[in-house]
Amino acid sequence: MRESWRWYGEFDRITLPEVAQTGATGIVNALHEIPYGEVWPRQAIAARRDAIIRAGFDWVVVESLPIHERIKRGAGDLSALFANYRQSMANLAAEGITTICYNFMPLLDWTRTDLAAPVARGGTCLRFSAPRMAAFELHMLGRAAAEADYPPGVLAEAAVWFQQATEADRDGLLHAIMSGLPGAYDRYDIPALRAALADYEGIGQGELRSHYKRFLDEVIPAAEDLGMRFCVHPDDPPRDILGLPRIVSDAEDIAWIMAAVDSPANGLTLCAGSLGANPANDVPAIARAHAARIHFAHLRNVRKDPDGSFEEAAHLAGDTDMVALIGVLLAEEARRRAEGRADADIPFRPDHGHELLDDAARGTHPGYPLIGRLRGLAELRGVIAALSHPGVTPGGFAA
Template identity: 60%
Template sequence: MEQSWRWFGLGDVVPLSAIRQAGASGVVTSLHQIPYGVVWSVAEIEERKALLAADPSLGLRWNVVESLPIHERIKIGEGDLTELFDNYRQSMRNLAACGVKTICYNFMPVLDWTRTELYHRLPGGGSALRFNAHEFAAFDCFMLQRKGAEGDHSAEVLRRAKDWFIDASEDDKSKLLNNIMAGLPGAFDRYDIPALRKHLARYNDISVEGLRENLARFLREVIPTAEEHGMRLAIHPDDPPKSLMGLPRIVSKAEDLEFITKAVDSVANGVTFCTGSLGAGPHNDLPAIARKFASRIHFAHLRNVAKDPDGSFMEADHLGGDTDMVEIVDILLAEQKRRKDAGEASWRIPFRPDHGHELLDDIGKGSFPGYSAIGRLKGLAEIRGVMTALAKVKSLPL
């Protein structure tokens, strides 16, 4: 498996040298400065590649785009989308021409990943990302005041949400809004409450079936280009894998992945296997999902979560939490062997340690939430140990 690391460009407080020190060689990055729907030029792609290659001794290469964002109008199916599809395909061609051929993307409406705490304190003083069900319910029901929101939360969660809202200061409420808006670092849009209400209203008439068809349309438009250029698209699961703020979610469980991979039945139409996103859903059997869709896993995010009965969850140690990471790595290594035995040129599955804890000297450095250096280094080292042990015992290629 290709050990990789997410890097946000020159604004990232984690330097490229730290990626090499962590033992990774693949760099997962994106051109966050380019607005959604605008073509990524060859010059801009090559400029990012040149940053990675500036010190050849580091041995870094851009192996995965995360992400080439999909414009919200495509998700909604709004208006004439010809130019947006044309631009997306041209960006794909330009990436392929520069040798970058794996694209991670998502189809989550409005927001990317969602947490209510970005720095939940851990024993010893570190911190982790956390989703508190009652805080999100307080936001949904009492701050956003979404019509019908109460029906999406249990009575106990609503009781705790009301208590939180009554006791919360204006600073507490502002912090919660900012945490929920944080989403994917580098995401282009942030909203205040009125703007969020307006944006949510655009989805009033979009059902799960409607969003699925819009995704299928996107795949029909772009997968032929991926096939033509030897590219792999890998959709990222919803995070968390359930409806938020009344929005439809369509990449949350095995049945969703079944629909997606069959919508355009091509090896180019694949999955980012995120053990944290899928793992936050109590309905998901991760080893079973990994086995079923192994041939379509083009990229992996390996992290772990610990779930609470009320729907809350927290980022756990990479080898802790509720997911058997050893079994997941075993499945991925076995799939790699199948690909290598079949003579596939690009048989290694790139992966990265995801959402590490903020630890030790990284505390207070201002890294993107979940993307401090030491927490991810710890996760990568743990996963590397699992990989090495399994490969040795089972004679599997790394």
């Protein structure tokens, strides 16, 4: 497996020389400065790739080439947006970058209510609190229909939190919910978020799936021609929020996507944390079912609560069996090598680490500290080394 690291370019407080000390050799990057829907110029791609190479890395995955909200809504004449997207793909391929991670989540990417929840024995983590999300939807956003989305106990806790919350608490909650949009130009206040949600009125799961299918039909043939691999990132959290449908949340969703355009170019980013936040998901089983179409992996773990809340756990300490999952990925790599494929290695990155020691002083992107991710990478590296030992079969069992 190819050890990689997400780096935010000029927006990142962590430098490439520091990343080099983690041992990772691949960089996961995007041109976050370019507004959604515009073409990524070939010169800008080449300049970023060359900077990455000069620092001793390869640019192994684009995360993400964002999809304009109008495409997700199916709104108006989309021909120019699709043409721009395909041109960006062609420019990336021309500079040797051929794997694109993306998502199809309406309005927001990953969503959390707490950016610095305390962790036992010190440090902080990202957390999604169902009561706080309910408080935001019902009492701050004023979305009355949200009452049907939460159990009575969560609604009661939400009301108590809102009554006791200060203005600073409420501002902090809005900030946390908006923080999952790295590089995005849209940062909503409450009135702007209400207006953005109104644009999605009448769009349910069926309509969003139809728009997603159109996107795949527009870009996957181009990806095949360019020798590219697309890999969709699961919803985070894997549930409807803000009244918006989510369509990449469970095993059935992923099976639908893989069948919608049955091509090796239409693949999956196996995000253990996003899928693991849904109690119905058996993450190793999902990986096993779609192993041949996994082009990228986000390895992190979550610890779930019965009320629908969850928080980022240490990489080997959450609810997902990370050892079993890595065993599935290593077995798939072995299968690819047996076929003689030169691209057998699956790039992965340690995702959403805890803020540890002096991480908090750096002010990095939420969920992307240096020391916390380094700890995660070291733990994952140990599992990979153990399962790759000559005395262990590719599936992770002693020979």
